[in-house]
Amino acid sequence: MDAPAVSVSVVVPYYRQQSQLTMVLAALERQDFPRDRLEVIVADDGSPEPPRVECALPVTVVRQEDRGFRAAAVRNLGAAAATGDVLCFLDADTVPEPGYVRALARLPSLVPDALTVGRRRHADLTALGRLPAPGDPLLDEPGWLVDAYRGSRDLLDADDRSYRHVISAVMCCRRTFFDEIGGFDESFTAYGGEDWELAHRAWLAGAVLAHVPAAVAWHDGPDWAGRPDDRRRDAKNGEAMSLAPLITDPAARRHGVRYAVPDVTAVVHSEGHTAASLLVTVGSVLRHGDVTVWVDGAEASSFVDTWGIDDPRVRIGLPDAAETTRSRFAVEVSGRAVFGEKAFALLAEVGAGESVLCTLPDGAAVTHETWRARRRARRWASALGVDEDAALAMLFGTHSVDGDAVDVTTGPLRPDLSW
Template sequence: MTEVSVVVPYYEDQDGLDRLLAALARQTMPAQRFELVVADDGSSRPPRIPDGLPFGVRVVRQADLGFRASAARALGARAAAGRVLAFLDGDMLPEPGYLEAACALPLKDPESVVVGRRRHVDPRAVEAGWAPGAGLPAGAELEEPAWLIDGYAQTKDLRRADATSYRFVISAVLTVARQIYEEAGGFDPSFVGYGGEDWELASRLWRCGARLRHVREAVAWQPGEDFGGREDPVRARRVKNAEALTLAGKIAAPTARGWALGLDGPRRVGVRMAAGGAGVDGAGAGGAGGRPAGAATTADEAAVVLSVDAALQLFPAAQAAVDASGLGAAARGCLEDPRVARVASPEGGAPAEPALEEAPDWDVLVHEPLCPAEPGRRPDPAAASELLLRLERAGVETLVLTAGGEPDGAGPVREVGRLTGVRGRRREARGGTATTLTLPVQRLGWAPVGEAPDLEGWWGGWA
């Protein structure tokens, strides 16, 4: 039974494919457990597959419409039979133990994504007959990219990954369980040209709750240096800038678009706000309209406007949905902002939670109006962005914010807000559980707005 499908994009490089076939024939994983799918990106002649290989091989082809490695990988994955997809670039040379090391986690865990270790060898050694598993000639090993080494070290081999860790997922040595690959949507076939498609897929895998790992023992060699080392620096920067401009509309993480531009595409943060805490009692399990028991009931229109303003200062690129059903014309006019959707929520509760397909990385639900606790203090967007990354690195998928009780003595402890990560929602949808942390909102320097907020003072900077 085929458990693993090795998927390789190909374009008119028969010598490279022959070397890869030989390396796969030397794998310690039994040949009956894996197959090879060669996805030809429009070569003028199809690749030649020799007879007598110990593993099965199939070739799929697409038309030559430009450099479409992402579409080729997607095509190969659709044709594959394995429950684990091991993507290798066509010029990679896996060591004999590569497949066993790369596939161990994905074979056990349907949410697993593994990035192997790509090492670099002088092409002259390969041309002279060197193959993985043999000793390297003196001086033949080239340096690995420092940014990858540093990234894996900082994230503890991706065990402490966050939304920005997509940068350390490279398709040259990528192995992924089919279940999470298909849930994420697979490689995007619309990419044309060099680079970006693996990072975009990695971002979607992350949002789906994938467990990322860098497995150092899964080693494959690339003849020559990586892209940055083999290109003219000016040309390389232009290529990378074009890639960055494309990815900015596809990845919500701050490393892809900063945290201030309100671009189309996936959102990093969405804010939902109930009707200012007004007109909803806290009776019953969870309160009316989804409000927790004990929620405040006395905030006014000024509090709603102040809280929305504070939230958008904290998350400048967020989209906010506000229950405006109880607001007067002047207050509604203050919310005439393209980032704010005024909605009428059932029973005066919070606006509905977005569908998973449209959910931001973080959904911020505000049960009662909040603002910085210290007079004159203003929200810090950079600090807020870093807080979300810290939560992700710690594996926290839901953050419950509370107020009241000791030491402020303002009544019983109550939930005033909740941050819910899309990764936790995805896992819950698959029958898993999300990791929750409860924290007094004062620990973040925030507090409920209260009954009589000073809106003029807030805007003026003295309150």
């Protein structure tokens, strides 16, 4: 299928890399993508001197003041100045082959929530003065990325951990999708991490991830892991500590501390409860770890007040969109459901955790779904000509189970809380 005639903006973050930028601009001039639909935005992160941008393509230069390393902010600045339908992010030290833009932009031009990543190879371009030719010495590609792409069929089999395989140096998406998810998180002010965070948030918003091996760009120098830097471990630890509050991947949160952003956002309705039965239901949810519970309903506040708790994991009302942006799972509980030790794991296993409805005696019910599925269904409902729930069923499937199958029971209206 041919891609539609979209326009593409190549956003190049830059800081004091004039000779490398010159190679990048020359390579962009040689792209086999139509020139009348291609522009370049050079986003300068406060270089002492502005970049020189002699180029046959339309080039816009935007600049921000030098307040340290602010790659996330400068990419957003570049994106804000772009006019193209598709944004291609390309680092100023990464030189594309002639077919790069066409290959990388093809899927986002067809699928509005696609996020693609090219193949970044490595060579000493400064020494060569050009792209490598057959027989030239090359530097190693990071083996962990090569293995990840091979093992996932170029991210066709992406999962909750595949955000780690998207690198912003060679990344592409629709402008509308970039704006919808909020762009890069500008709280990142040190090397690394902002691409993983954006890719994780995009995945939770329903993005289709794809590695495009035909979209090759050459990085001038070795990969980070191949650089002789004794401070590399400290830098990677700093990156991990910046990411853990924002990425709910359990692997990032294995140190026993709690973060404001939960992995699971749960809503428990207070109707049909006494204060005691509500405490049992909410407590059974909280036992499942990285969870925040919103208690909703006319009596929610008065019931919770009787518990005498000081627990930031329990809130009154309903979560707003900002409070669920980075969570993986959503749980909604009506009635006196009580979750056993294995309940959340079993619910997540049913239908790969997309959308599960568990109906219980006495009118109790539990819905467990991924935010990824819900958001993608929301985005595609109108295009499919159906409502959101029908879109969810069409795109991901829905599953109905009995409580016994997922370790969920119904508790009494007046449980015995004494000891």
